[in-house]
Amino acid sequence: MLTITSIRNGIVIDHIRAGLGIRMFYQLGLDKAGYSVALIMNAASTRLGRKDIIKIENNVDFDVTMLALIDPNVTINVIEDEHIVRKVKPELPERVEDIIRCKNPRCVTSVEKYVPQVFTLVNRELGFYIFK
Numbered sequence: 001m002l003t004i005t006s007i008r009n010g011i012v013i014d015h016i017r018a019g020l021g022i023r024m025f026y027q028l029g030l031d032k033a034g035y036s037v038a039l040i041m042n043a044a045s046t047r048l049g050r051k052d053i054i055k056i057e058n059n060v061d062f063d064v065t066m067l068a069l070i071d072p073n074v075t076i077n078v079i080e081d082e083h084i085v086r087k088v089k090p091e092l093p094e095r096v097e098d099i100i101r102c103k104n105p106r107c108v109t110s111v112e113k114y115v116p117q118v119f120t121l122v123n124r125e126l127g128f129y130i131f132k
Contacts, residue, residue: 007036012077012084013054013067018042020071021052027070028062030054064090066099072127094121102131 016024021039030037036057045051059078067074068090076088096119119129 016052018050
């Protein structure tokens with residue numbers, strides 16, 4: 001059994017769907033961090049079956065809406081003196097600019113690099129965005 005210790009001060013990103021933790025890890029730039037970071041993959045979870053967890057031993061500032069785009073079910077726990085002082089459940093933003101990329105190779109935003117890639121949320125349950 002793997003033992004994962006608590007952190008004193010920092011952030012725990014929990015309830016990440018198994019396999020998506022590595023994507024969040026790199027999106028947040030944690031591979032270049034100068035502080036302790038733990039990426040736990042495929043941890044047992046009663047709610048999800050398997051999940052990923054990211055523990056950051058530092059109070060960093062990042063865009064929580066970006067995490068919701070990767071997995072809208074994540075929970076961000078702010079830790080102080082080994083206690084959770086705040087829980088954040090990010091919500092999908094109504095409008096996203098230059099984070100999501102159009103997959104259509106003939107899309108104007110793929111051809112013309114100066115055109116911003118702006119998407120609007122059309123279905124919150126499915127996390128479905130369209131280009132506008």
